[in-house]
Amino acid sequence: MSFPKNFLWGGATAANQLEGAWNEDGKGISIPDICTGGSHSQSKRITPVLEEGTFYPSHLAIDHYHRYKEDIALFAQMGFKVYRFSINWTRIFPNGDETEPNEKGLQFYENLIDECLKYNIEPLITISHYEVPFGLTKKCNAWASREMIDYYLNYCRAIFTRYKGKVKYWLTFNEINTGTEELGNALSLGILNEQDKATEFMNQVDIPQVRYQGLHHQFLASAKAVKLAHEIDPQFNVGCMLVYGCAYPLTCDPDDILANQEASRRFNYFCSDVQCRGYYPTYMNRFFKENDIEIKMEPEDETILKEGTVDFYTFSYYMSICNTADKEKAKGEGNILGGVKNPYLKASDWGWQIDPKGLRYSLNEIYDRYQMPLMVVENGLGAFDKIEEDGSINDDYRIDYLKAHIEQMHEAIKDGVDLIGYTPWGCIDLVSASTGEYAKRYGFIYVERYDDGTGDFSRRKKKSFDWYKQVIASNGENLDY
């Protein structure tokens, strides 16, 4: 039992993290454009008014907007079968609420899609990847408002009709379940509860009632988009996308088991239960009640959710965490997904705990639950890379990470999981979503661009480039290096 014959090997990126050209060809401002650079130890900031002299990494990013042909050619050299990228909403609707799309934006993505098709690379498009139009934040606090559903649908209609016949795979929202966490406010919901001053990304004003209502609006928008997509082109496959935080109880103490179940259901399963099954899971009722959250629903919402379940399930997988009922332990030890450190695992330089077997475990858990095709659309190691004197970049640590995860995907396939594709994150170096820095690199391709604003954007292959090429050529059989 090996990887299926048509397995979709490729890579993944997001518009705001690589395109740059933040104000070119009619593009409007999106939330990432008002986010400053940061680091592991220094939170990036969200500045509703752009500050002169401050560094905003999304403004130039890695200049993919002007270099996409060169980049796609490199992906083709590696043998990509699929390329996951996102459309920046503000290139199509600069403020978010216009009725007519911006032709230059539509044309840019058409060119990008055609460039992929030229090399037989299947485009896999994320419709909304952490880039809500800032105009909509100002207008209605973005997803906090039900109005957003219509703006989003308008945007979907424009891209579905334009790219019909060229694109088969769509994802409605990147990592939709980040909306269950404080961090998700500005990042994925475009919600800024205080718009009159700059705020730390890691310390946003959070109103759970507003945030969960925002998620409800995204569920409705996602369901309506699925329905619309199928009406426009029955060949369209529309998926959900979650960040899966593989979760273990810290000990076999029944209190830890229950704490883990509660945390994992809310973070890992709530959103996909709605998107894959078409209704709210009953376990959320207790959480809502105990946290004074009341989701305002209209009479038609139940039917909308039911009629808009997704065709496939996709997720990002980077790490695992532990959960405990011990409040003292739970404090202070957390990492990006929260949770407690696992004593059996090592972590990356950014504290993300590396756990390839957790990927096999997660794939099995998810497949048992939904019984639909799965795709790992993000996975990878953010690391410091160094150019040697001879110009090479020997990223053996990255190869080790990816190799171990591919081996575990293979095991999951043997376990019976219907896994259809794999797109490692940041196949070309780009700006980090959580920290806003360039130094956290994921790519097979190095980009000469640095956090002090220097670098000429030139690209060079890392050691992992040829290794991944061989992995794809052998359909996942030859992982040696």
Ligand code: BGP
């Ligand atoms: C996911 C996001 C990506 C991405 C990746 C790596 O959460 O979907 O946009 O950047 O994680 O995270 P980071 O960039 O913070 O290292």
